[in-house]
Amino acid sequence: MVDGNQLISIGTLAKRTGVAVSALRYYETKGLLTSLRTSGNQRRFLRSDIRRISFILIAQRLGLGLTEIERELAALPQGRTPTVKDWQNLSRSIRSQLDAKIELLTKTRNRLDGCIGCGCLSLTRCKLYNPEDRAGAAGPGPRFVLGSAG
Amino acid sequence: MVDGNQLISIGTLAKRTGVAVSALRYYETKGLLTSLRTSGNQRRFLRSDIRRISFILIAQRLGLGLTEIERELAALPQGRTPTVKDWQNLSRSIRSQLDAKIELLTKTRNRLDGCIGCGCLSLTRCKLYNPEDRAGAAGPGPRFVLGSAG
DNA sequence: GCTTGACCTCAAGTTAGCTTGAGGTTGCAG
DNA sequence: CTGCAACCTCAAGCTAACTTGAGGTCAAGC
Numbered sequence: 244m245v246d247g248n249q250l251i252s253i254g255t256l257a258k259r260t261g262v263a264v265s266a267l268r269y270y271e272t273k274g275l276l277t278s279l280r281t282s283g284n285q286r287r288f289l290r291s292d293i294r295r296i297s298f299i300l301i302a303q304r305l306g307l308g309l310t311e312i313e314r315e316l317a318a319l320p321q322g323r324t325p326t327v328k329d330w331q332n333l334s335r336s337i338r339s340q341l342d343a344k345i346e347l348l349t350k351t352r353n354r355l356d357g358c359i360g361c362g363c364l365s366l367t368r369c370k371l372y373n374p375e376d377r378a379g380a381a382g383p384g385p386r387f388v389l390g391s392a393g
Numbered sequence: 394m395v396d397g398n399q400l401i402s403i404g405t406l407a408k409r410t411g412v413a414v415s416a417l418r419y420y421e422t423k424g425l426l427t428s429l430r431t432s433g434n435q436r437r438f439l440r441s442d443i444r445r446i447s448f449i450l451i452a453q454r455l456g457l458g459l460t461e462i463e464r465e466l467a468a469l470p471q472g473r474t475p476t477v478k479d480w481q482n483l484s485r486s487i488r489s490q491l492d493a494k495i496e497l498l499t500k501t502r503n504r505l506d507g508c509i510g511c512g513c514l515s516l517t518r519c520k521l522y523n524p525e526d527r528a529g530a531a532g533p534g535p536r537f538v539l540g541s542a543g
Numbered sequence: 544g545c546t547t548g549a550c551c552t553c554a555a556g557t558t559a560g561c562t563t564g565a566g567g568t569t570g571c572a573g
Numbered sequence: 574c575t576g577c578a579a580c581c582t583c584a585a586g587c588t589a590a591c592t593t594g595a596g597g598t599c600a601a602g603c
Contacts, residue, residue, distance in 0.1 A: 254579060264580090265562055273560090283569045285580055304501065308559070334505060341502045345495060351454065352491045355484060404549060414550085415592055423590090433599050435550055458589070 250279065250287035260296040267296075275299060275313050291324040298333060305341055400429065400437035410446040417446075425449060425463050441474040448483060455491055 257264045270276045271286075276295065278286040295316065302312045315333060319325045407414045420426045421436075426445065428436040445466065452462045465483060469475045 269561060338502065338505050341498060341505065345498050345502065348491065348495050352488065352495065355488050355491065419591060
């Protein structure tokens with residue numbers, strides 16, 4: 244507990260975070276993680292990377308893709324252990340995105356409520372499926388999901 | 394406007410719903426859609442399939458995968474135009490799923506709020522990332538997302 | 544009766560987020 | 574100094590949800 248700069252192996256990082264070793268390596272190729280190397284070419288991570296990965300996991304649950312998460316993480320100092328302030332800023336950023344998502348869902352639910360009365364689900368009669376809402380979701384890639392957990 | 398049993402081509406269905414022709418064909422292979430064929434082997438859909446697709450789109454926004462959506466749609470009569478009651482039941486089913494998702498997100502936000510104070514984002518200190526919540530998300534496949542719309 | 548556009552099938556490609564496997568190296572314990 | 578788990582790099586595979594392309598058919602207008 245002397246300092247937070249101890250180096251840990253990828254296996255240790257995996258155990259500490261519950262994330263598979265292969266996933267960690269993948270994150271590194273994606274630029275979400277950086278590592279030092281031993282003379283024998285093995286990765287060594289900062290202990291603070293555990294937190295970094297916690298953030299990644301949380302952000303994923305909130306629906307961010309790895310690319311977006313990387314953008315968020317860019318606010319953190321590279322290679323240096325982030326301060327409490329650093330993390331607070333990130334948390335705030337995430338929080339506002341969370342708020343937006345909750346609002347969107349709530350709006351959808353309200354529309355659905357209005358629709359249950361008529362059972363129509365019609366594009367023209369209902370506001371439930373709003374074409375304008377769809378404009379943002381262009382191109383292929385992952386679709387809308389929120390935790391199939393449970 | 395005499396009856397709802399008019400048959401429409403795949404192109405018309407695509408235009409009416411905003412869904413690509415290729416996607417509609419894909420939905421058919423997945424069993425979400427059924428079609429009749431003309432003597433020349435072209436697909437003909439029921440007009441009521443427009444509504445069916447509206448439902449698919451809505452359910453997708455709520456985070457259901459096509460497989461889950463198919464399960465939901467199984468409640469509808471095959472090949473026959475569904476009644477208002479049929480749709481109402483489906484809407485109710487979807488609504489409860491929506492409620493669950495909103496609750497999950499809200500819970501997450503509350504945890505995040507508690508965490509902003511300390512900025513820790515630590516697996517051990519924070520409840521934000523709860524390992525138990527993760528148990529349900531086994532195996533590969535789509536990850537947690539909610540509309541990158543915006 | 545010919546052209547044109549909508550339609551058909553089937554195979555392969557795409558993106559995200561990983562996992563799996565092959566084939567080889569490192570590092571610590573005994 | 575040997576054994577073996579943990580590590581390394583690539584390349585390929587997987588799922589979801591589609592799209593794209595090749596190569597061919599159908600139907601309606603002129």
